[in-house]
Amino acid sequence: MGIACDFLLQNRAVFELTHEIYNKYPDAPAVGTFAFATPALVLRDLKNIEEVMTGDFNTFNDRGFNINPKVDRLADNVLLMNGIRWKLTRQKMTPLFTSSKLRNMYYIMDKSGKDFVEYLRTEPKEQAFDILTTFCSAAIGASVFGIHTQSIMDSPFLKMARKALEPSPTLTLRFTLNDMFPKLLEIFKLKIFGDFEEFFIGAIKNVLRVREQQATRTHDFADLCMGLQQKGTMRDPETGYEMEPTDELMAAQAFFFFIAGVEPSATAMFFALFEMAKHPDIQSRVHEEIDQVFDECDGKLTFEAVTNMKYLDMVLDESMRMHPAIGNLLRRCMRDGAVLPVGNIKVDKGTLIHLPIYAIHHDPRHYPEPEKFIPERFSQENKKNINNYAFLPFGEGHRICIGMRFARLQVKTGLVHALRHFTVETRDAGTNIKFGKLPAQMRPTNIDLQFVLRASS
Ligand code: HEM
Structure with missing residues (x-):
């Protein structure tokens, strides 16, 4: 029954299962398996991975997740949509970043x-991971709904965003049902995110109505949604497909900035800090870079200053290599007769394709001594060879993370402010890290971290 069944029955994350399969067949370009009764492939070869992520759009653009947008209004978002509806929404959302x-x-x-x-x-x-999740929920909330004078x-x-992110057995069950029996969700009009509909759609409606009365621009997501609504019907020039930028559609995108954005950002921050806590020499270099930038900006950090922090970028990249927030991605083949070039692998319509990010990031063919934390791998000179x-x-190709640049900026801004005032330490440097049982x-x-005030603070 393959990966899906092992995931249900064992206490392991999906990325751990695909990593194991990846390592078991070191010479294969891809490994065949199942997701219950559906054929699945775990890809190992980078050319095949490129074909799936960036090749013919109509063959592999689908995330392998079934939604019913008429019923499940918050699931109608750019992460879970597929096909032409996804293409048009993505086109309209991209300029926001x-x-x-x-x-x-x-x-x-x-x-x-x-x-x-x-x-x-x-x-x-709280534990450091929870502190960082709280920060990322609040910061994404501020970028979506705007800021006021209070903290x-x-x-x-915050409360609702945290609830939406809590691991819940009902949510896991609804996701699994979706995988196994998509028709069941349709027949019984089951919703995956029903619990949050009223709050999120209500919140976005309120914010948008208030903004319509305001003369000043706030440059947050709500402001940008209003711009989209003022332009009216969205239309795909190629196919003529049309969608209305309704409050509900905007609310679904806003909701998914929380779902798709908060936890990966918190994970990226957590592991960057964890690696710095394990490597005090590297942390000192980051402190130096931050202090220098603060001095140059006279204490007022600017967009350019954060964007240009080269060493912090290297530390963040190496940390996301060793600890990618999303350890495994999925695509579904949408037509019969597709072929992956390396190994001439024929892929039938409906086949699920696993892209095992964690396994690739730990493959010594791509990164010598992959278990060592070496930020220099990502220096200007060296990263050209990756x-x-x-x-x-952040994925790649057609469905690459839409929030990638936003996320990098936000994660770096949070890290820079925190490290300007704190040093991070950990008592878990030698711990064998365990992970939650999660699909991606x-x-x-x-493992945990401690924030210790710097002497200068
Ligand atoms: C460090 C933080 C983040 C990481 C590591 C991350 C990673 C990812 C990854 C791996 C994907 C899948 C890409 C693919 O399938 O090829 C993705 C998709 C996505 N991410 Fe992020 N993400 C982060 C932050 C954010 C933020 C802050 C937002 C929102 C503002 C966001 C919104 C999305 C959306 C909407 C998608 C779906 C894109 C699509 O299917 O067209 N992400 N992200």
């Missing part, structure tokens, strides 16, 4: 970073 939009939005991220430092000063009692950590959206498809923390994410469960 340009450099100039991010620069305009930077003031929100900077305030989030400062509020985070104040929060850390209160010595919160982002007091946002009314194949695009061997470094996939890599959530560590048995």
Whole structure:
């Protein structure tokens, strides 16, 4: 019964299962398996991976997840949509993440970073991963719904965002049913995210109605949604397919910025800090870079200053290589007769394709001594030699993370503010890391960090 069955019956994350399969067949370009009764492939060869992620759009664009947008309104989002509906929504959402939009939005991220430092000063009692999840929920909340004078950590959206992110057995069951019996969801009109509909659709409607009355631009996501609504019907020029930018459609995208954005951002921050705690020499170099930038900006961090922090970028990249937030991705083949070039592998319609990111990032063919933390792998000079498809923390190709640049900026801003005032330490440097039983994410469960105020703070 393959990966899906092992996932249900064993206490392991999917990325651990695909990593095991990947290592068992070191000479194969791909390994055949099943997801219950559906044929599945675990890809090992980078050319085949490129074909799936970036090749013919109509063959492999599907995430392998069934949704019923008429019933499950929050599932109608750019992460879970497929086909033409996804293509049009993605086209309309992409301009929200340009450099100039991010620069305009930077003031929100900077305030989030400062509020985070104040929060850390209160010595919160939760585990570091939870502290970082709280920060990322609050910071994404601020970028979606805007900021006010109070701390982002007091946002009314925080409670709901945290609830939406909690691992819940009912949610796992609904996801599994979706995989095994998609028709069942349709017949019984079951919703995957029904619990959050009222709150999120209500919240976005309120924010949009208030904004319509305001003269000043706020440059947050709600502001950008309003711009889309003012332009009216969305239309795909190639096919003529049309969609209305309704409040519900905007709410589904906003909801998914939380679902898709918070946990990966928290994971990226957590592991970057964890590796710095394990390697104090590397942390010192990052501290030096941050202190220098703060001095140059006279204490006021700018968008350009954060964007240009080269050593922090190297540390973040190496950390996302060793600990990608999403350890395994899925695609579904949408037509019969598809062929993967290496090994001439014929792929039938409906076949699920696993892209084992964690396994690729730990393959010594791509990274010598893969278990060693070496930020220099990502220096300007060295990173030119890394194949695009061997470094996939944000995915690649048609469905690459839409929030990638936003996420990098937000993660770096949070790290820079925190490390300006704190040093991170860990008592778990030698611990064998354990992960939550999750379909894509890599959530560590048995390691922690301590934030210690720096002498200069
Ligand atoms: C460090 C933080 C993040 C990481 C590591 C990450 C990683 C990923 C990955 C691996 C994918 C799948 C790409 C693929 O299938 O090829 C993805 C998709 C996506 N991410 Fe992110 N992400 C992060 C932050 C964010 C943020 C902050 C947002 C929202 C503002 C976001 C929104 C999305 C969306 C909407 C998709 C679906 C794109 C599509 O299917 O067209 N992500 N992300």
